[in-house]
Amino acid sequence: MIILGIDPGTVKCGYGVVQVLQKGRAALGYGIINVPAKLKMPDKLAYIYNEIENVIRQYRPVECAVETAFYGKNIQSALKLGYARGTAIIAAVRGGLHISEFSPKEVKKSVTGKGGASKEQVNYMVKTLLNLNGKEIPLDASDALAIALCASFKPEDDKKRPNSWEDFIRQNPDKLVNL
Numbered sequence: 001m002i003i004l005g006i007d008p009g010t011v012k013c014g015y016g017v018v019q020v021l022q023k024g025r026a027a028l029g030y031g032i033i034n035v036p037a038k039l040k041m042p043d044k045l046a047y048i049y050n051e052i053e054n055v056i057r058q059y060r061p062v063e064c065a066v067e068t069a070f071y072g073k074n075i076q077s078a079l080k081l082g083y084a085r086g087t088a089i090i091a092a093v094r095g096g097l098h099i100s101e102f103s104p105k106e107v108k109k110s111v112t113g114k115g116g117a118s119k120e121q122v123n124y125m126v127k128t129l130l131n132l133n134g135k136e137i138p139l140d141a142s143d144a145l146a147i148a149l150c151a152s153f154k155p156e157d158d159k160k161r162p163n164s165w166e167d168f169i170r171q172n173p174d175k176l177v178n179l
Contacts, residue, residue, distance in 0.1 A: 001030065004061040004097065005029030005148030006052065007140050008084035011035055012045050015052070017059045018148035027130040028059055030141040034120055041080075045087045051090040065100045066091035067107060067143070067150035100148070100151050107143075110150040120147050 007014035013033040018034040019026045025154045033051040035044045056064075066088055069081050092099055105115035127133050129149060137145070 001063040003063045003065055003148040003151050005065045005144040006088045008068055008088050010080045010084045012140050013048050014144035015055050016141055016145030016148050017150055020152045030145050032138050032140050034173045046085055048087045049091045052088055064097040067147050068101045068103050100170040102150050107146050107150045110153050111146045135175040
């Protein structure tokens, strides 16, 4: 299974693609979408959408894991982060991917064992878990890889839960009653 992790942002948007193997995990790709500062917000969101669409086309993931927004003191920053998250989720849904969301604390704990780990600690553990030691990985990209890893550690049963009634019906045709 291939999972796309996204660390959303309207200036830098990290992405990481992880493949679940029989024994372990492998990084297929990672990087940062650097959004041009001169663009207005609607154009920034379109730029993010197009770039995520390209990543989906290139790697063909089946799941997209996105970090949930955290509440900060700056409302404008939180709104912009929400725009980026929404854009990433729409791109993934349009690409037919299953969506999973994780809090920053949940991601850090799944990768480092500590919910309050620093970005540097997450970066170190991502490199260790994915056998990328010696490689320079930007923090936003290692965060995205950590998000994908977090999703890969979740039991399959959690991923099979339907997201809508349509999904439920598709997954459970035997439970339908014809009137």
